[in-house]
Amino acid sequence: MSPVRLRTVKLCKRFGGLAAVSDISIEVRPREIHALIGPNGAGKSTLINLLSGELRPTSGSIYIDGRETTNCTAYQVSQSGIGRTYQKTNIFLPFTVFENARLAAQSRLPTSMRFIRDASRNEFLNERARAALAAAGLNHCAERIASTLSHGEQRQLEIAMCLATAPSVLLLDEPLAGMGADESALMVELLKSLAHNHGILLVEHDMDAVFQVADRITVLVNGQKLESGTPSAIRNSAAVHSAYLGNDDHA
C-alpha cells in the first residue's frame, strides 16, 4: 500500500485573472486527518473540487494511491477511492436512511458487479449500506425517513453515503457547518473514528474542532499555502496569526 493516499503537485486553478488555487502541493496519508483552513475565499472548496474531479486544474497534478487522476472525471475519481461531502447536505429527503445509503452503494457498483443479479448482489449492497450506517453512527435510525432527521443526523447520513462507496480517502467540506455544540461534539468523535480506516482531508471553519482532530493543518490564504504543519506548529506560527488565526473573521 502506498504510504500516501492522495498527493497534489503544484496544483493551480485560475478563474480568468483570479488564481483561486496557486501551486498547492499537499498529501493525505492513511489514517491521517489533514485539515485545510483559511479565510473565506482562500480556495479551500476549489481545491476540494479539483481533487474530486468536479473541476479541471489549470496546471499541476493529482495522484490517488500513486496513480495520476489529474484529468479524470468525478466518476473516475470516485472509482479510484475518493469520497466527498459538500458544504450543503446532499441526501434524498423522501427516502429512508437505509435507502439513501443503499443508493449510494449502488451508484459505485463496479461494472463487473452489474452482471451479478438477484440475491447475492442485493445482499452485497445491503451489507455495504448497513456497514456504512454503522460506521456513521446511524444504525438506530435506518428505517426513518431522511427528512425527519436532525441537521446533525443528516450530516452523518451524508457521510454514511460517502462511506457506502467504499472510499479510502474522504474529502469533507465543512461537516460541522450549522451544528450546535452537542452535534459538533458527536461529529468530532465520528471524524476521529473514521480516521482509523481512512485518510481524511477536512475543510472546516470550526477551529476548536480542527485543533482537536487534525494530525496536520495546511493554511491557505488567497489560494496560496501560507503554512503547513502540526496543530501546535500552526498555533505558534506568527505568519498564521497575523494572516488568519489572529483575526476574528475565521469563525
Ligand SMILES: Nc1ncnc2c1ncn2[C@@H]1O[C@H](COP(=O)(O)OP(=O)(O)OP(=O)(O)O)[C@@H](O)[C@H]1O
Ligand atoms: N466557478 C468560479 N468562477 C469564478 N470564481 C470562482 C469560482 N469558484 C470560486 N471562485 C473564486 O475563487 C476564490 C476561492 O473560492 P473558494 O470557494 O474556493 O474559497 P473557500 O476558501 O472555499 O471559501 P469559503 O470558506 O467561503 O467556502 C474566491 O475568490 C471565489 O470567488
